[in-house]
Amino acid sequence: DxxxxxxxxxxxxxxxxxxxxxCSPKSGHDTVSWYQQALGQGPQFIFQYYEEEERQRxxxxxxxxxxxxxxxxxxxxxxxxLLGDSALYLCASSSTRSGNTIYFGxxxxxxxx
Amino acid sequence: QKEVxxxxxxxxxxxxxxxxxxxxxxxxAFQYFMWYRQYSRKGPELLMYTYSSGNKExxxxxxQVDKSSKYISLFIRDSQPSDSxxxxxxxxxxxxxxxxxxxxGITLSVRP
Numbered sequence: 001d002x003x004x005x006x007x008x009x010x011x012x013x014x015x016x017x018x019x020x021x022x023c024s025p026k027s028g029h030d031t032v033s034w035y036q037q038a039l040g041q042g043p044q045f046i047f048q049y050y051e052e053e054e055r056q057r058x059x060x061x062x063x064x065x066x067x068x069x070x071x072x073x074x075x076x077x078x079x080x081x082l083l084g085d086s087a088l089y090l091c092a093s094s095s096t097r098s099g100n101t102i103y104f105g106x107x108x109x110x111x112x113x
Numbered sequence: 114q115k116e117v118x119x120x121x122x123x124x125x126x127x128x129x130x131x132x133x134x135x136x137x138x139x140x141x142a143f144q145y146f147m148w149y150r151q152y153s154r155k156g157p158e159l160l161m162y163t164y165s166s167g168n169k170e171x172x173x174x175x176x177q178v179d180k181s182s183k184y185i186s187l188f189i190r191d192s193q194p195s196d197s198x199x200x201x202x203x204x205x206x207x208x209x210x211x212x213x214x215x216x217x218g219i220t221l222s223v224r225p
Contacts, residue, residue, distance in 0.1 A: 004156075033212065042119075042201050042215030043157070056212055090156055092213070100145055100164070102213060104156040 002027060004093050004105035012111045013081050021076045021108045025093030029103075031055075032074040034066060035090040037107070043090055049074050050096065081112045116140050119202055119216030127224050132189040136202035136216045139183065143204040143214075146178050148187045151199045151218070160200075161187065192223045 005024045013019050025032050031050045035043035045058035049068035068074045072093075078085055088107040094100075119136045126132055134148075145164055149157035161176035163169045163185075169176045175188040185204075189196055201218045205211035 006156075035213075040217075042117075042203075042217050043213070045212040045214070048212060058212065088154075101159060101162060102147075103159060104149075106156040109154070 004091055004103050006089075006091050006105035006108050008108055009106065010109045010111075012113060015081055015083060015112055017081050018077065018079045019081060019110060021078075021089050021091075021110070022073065023076070023091030023093075023105060024073045025091075026103050029093035029095045030072050031094045031096060032068055032072065033092045033094070033102070034074070034076045035092060035104075036060070037088040037090055039087070046076070078110075083112050086110060086112045114139055116214050117202065117204060117216045119219055121217075122219035123222060124219055125222045125224060126192055128192060128194060130192050130223070132187075132192050132196070132221060132223075134187040134189075134200050134202075134219055134221070136185050137183055138185075138204060138214075140206075140214075141180070141183065142206045144207060145205045145211075146176070146185050147203045147205075147213070148174075148176055149201040149203060149215075151201060153198075157201055192221075194223045194225050197222050 033048040034046040037043040047057040052068045063079045065077045090107045091105045094102045117138045148161040151157045166180040173190045177186040199218045199220045202216040203213040
């Protein structure tokens with residue numbers, strides 16, 4: 001049973017560019033959330049997708065957008081990258097049938113130079 | 114005041130020690146409490162999950178929740194060098210796919 005998988009694992013982008021990160025949830029899970037974890041900090045909630053719609057959103061600007069596909073996989077897009085966007089981006093999956101346990105992927109390390 | 118405060122670190126203990134990790138929170142609406150372990154440059158791994166007040170034990174790990182004091186703890190008995198990692202407390206309001214609110218994390222080092 002594959003867990004939460006994310007790609008790419010590492011990437012370097014230039015300020016002003018755009019980036020797309022991808023996530024496949026754990027088998028049987030239908031809800032995907034994205035978190036940003038800056039160095040030395042706890043993860044911060046960006047947004048959550050269920051049934052291909054954004055259901056909740058944290059305190060992040062509109063430069064952060066996402067999408068969920070019919071197979072429950074998800075993408076996180078960040079436009080007009082800033083140096084401060086450098087962080088570990090974590091995808092978390094859960095199930096509406098048993099939403100109390102949330103599993104994380106290994107994350108995508110984004111460095112903006 | 115942050116919603117979730119976690120004891121600052123880092124923390125270094127000798128092998129075999131009992132470790133106590135603590136978090137306080139301000140939002141009384143939190144009902145579900147988790148502890149995640151995160152190894153360097155890896156994603157968080159769910160260690161313990163507790164609903165409402167009480168204790169939960171899993172092997173060498175015990176999670177404790179005191180909702181009246183808005184205080185949660187994770188105890189690690191007979192600590193091992195492999196327990197060296199960052200420990201994150203997290204909590205959410207309801208079980209219906211709520212967002213997680215995390216503490217800052219504390220880095221634990223267990224010396225052989």
